[in-house]
Amino acid sequence: MSHRSFRALGVALVVWSAAFTTEQACAETPIEQARHVFETRKYTVVTVQLVIKRQYSFGGRGSQEREEKQEASGTVIDPSGLTVMSLTDVDPTLMYAKLAKTQGMSDYKMESNVTSVTILCDDGSEVEAQVLLRDPDLDLAFIRPSKKPVQPFEHVDLTDAAHPQMLDELLFVNRLGKVARRTYSATLDRVEGIVTKPRTLYIPGQQNQESNAVLGSPAFTLDGRFVGIAAVRADLTESTSLDKGLLAVVMPAEHIAEVAAQVPPLESEGATDGGSS
Secondary structure, three states, X not given: OOHHHHHHHHHHHHHHHHHHHHHHHHOOOHHHHXXXXXXXXXXXXXXXXXXXXXXXXOOOOOOEEEEEEEEEEEEEOOOOOOEEEEHHHHOOHHHHHHHHHHOOOOOOEEEEEEEEEEEEOOOOOEEEEEEEEEEOOOOEEEEEEOOOOOOOOOOOOHHHOOOOOOOOEEEEEEEOOHHHOOOEEEEEEEOOEEEXXXXXXXXXXXXXXXXXXXXXXXXXXXXXXXXEEEEEEEOXXXXXXXXXHEXXXXXXXXXXXXXXOOOOOHHHOOOOOOOOO
């Protein structure tokens, strides 16, 4: 075989190899895509430990007070550790009041005050933080470390958000509780509805409607782009059933970014928990 023939054969092999690699990439299954997104995005999710003092009163009885410690998931949205959560996880006061109304308990009252916030990182370290801002209408709360972190946090990109269409697949990344050693977990779901007015909201499938376990967790498309976080919409009255008045949604990145823009810079923050309800 001549030198020219060897060269032609070599070129053909290179072209075939490139085509085969491209075909392999295109043939990647949705599950394989989801696994890749999970592994590359899971560290944008943190566990947030909250200590909350609550006061309850109902039916003319004297108020009762108790302190509770709870954990919830949050999604880090910038290198400073600014984290967005579902307000329902941070302060369910408004939600409880709405639920009480559906039961005819109009004189039910609850007040809460967040006394301690700690971000539990993947490496086992604990970072003291503060609640900086709450948006009851969007069910969003923002927290951030009280001091500038030594190392930047891994975070989602709010500037390159995805806008999924009906029936597109979504990957929710969550962090389990202490009993599961705060292991990262994932759930695949689909967009089963899109609300467009007064603002865009994505409605996940039945699996996420039946549980609030993913509240505050990020949703990604299978190409790894951030969509938003799991939150709750509530429209509850005495005549509204829970299955019609409560809805799990994905709050889009654009709405998160609009509210996050109101968070003061780290240097000028005061020692506040963002107010109590």
